[in-house]
Amino acid sequence: MEYTDPFYLPGKTGKHTVKYFARDNVANDKKHSEYKHVVGVVYVDLTGPSLSYDFNGARFKKGEMNYISGKTDIVLRATDQESGLKEIKYMIDGSGEVAYDKPFNIEKDGLHSITIVGYDHVNNRNVDNFEFTVDNVPSDIFVTYSASPTDTINNIPVYPSYTSIFLAGTDTGTECHRITYSINGQPLQVYDNKITGFRKNAHVELKIFAEDKLLNKSEIDIEFKTNAL
Incomplete structure (x- = not known):
């Protein structure tokens, strides 16, 4: 196809090869026509980071609910094999996004929810949620x-x-x-x-x-x- 305007790359994750060439002025003479081929490789990243979490410290699982203490660290993780992880943010019980830089804990007793938000270097975003109960009350x-x-x-x-x-x-x-x-x-x-x-x-x-x-x-x-x- 003749290039006239910017075009979109295929909307599919993976490696896409764009081959393009230019014809110089000598090509006006068919006997001396010459083509220069240049190949560019572009990787299209359409997916956000993979997200996970863990608890570091006292933890007890009863049914589907995780119980932790106010001293238990909450660890958030994210990986991105394509453009790479840019940052992790999180929200506690629906509050505003906070940048994640190290494990943290929640001291307040009761049921809590954490929303993890991961961003890669081309601003793809992925979100995950989990719940747990903080129990600081002894027997x-x-x-x-x-x-x-x-x-x-x-x-x-x-x-x-x-x-x-x-x-x-x-x-x-x-x-x-x-x-x-x-x-x-x-x-x-x-x-x-x-x-x-x-x-x-x-x-x-x-x-x-x-x-x-x-x-x-x-x-x-x-x-x-x-x-x-």
Whole structure:
């Protein structure tokens, strides 16, 4: 085709070769006509960057929902094999676009959404969205005694020495992962079934710790005495 005006390249991603040539004034003489061929290679990039995300830190997946803590880093990634990645931007819960330069975290509890926007060097744009829940609330600890107190001394309840103590942890976000306890400053022990074996006529200080799947920790202290039974 004779070139008269600028033209569009094919609307298909890939390599397209444009061959063009010029005829010089000598070509007016058919015996001495000469053509100079020049080949130019153009790559048409019509697609935006590939986007992905990850969590660096405490994370727990329940069903289709990811739970993270306020200290968990949110990592955004983008790659572009064609014209190359220009920049990544993101929006938190529908807010304005912010340039992404390093992992970040969200401290506020509750459900959040992130929109990732990736741009390549020819301004193709791609968008992705994901949701997650931030959970900074530790588990609640519940203590149950197998016997009732027989007395109270200085506002401290007195239980039979054979009393067993049962512990439980509940969590509205993830779930209680582990309960540990310490008796009178002794090394921590992992709670398994029940706590027994208290000495008679003893003063007991019991520290109880609960840890959920996101490593949120809670602690309660209880104090009681045992009698001679």
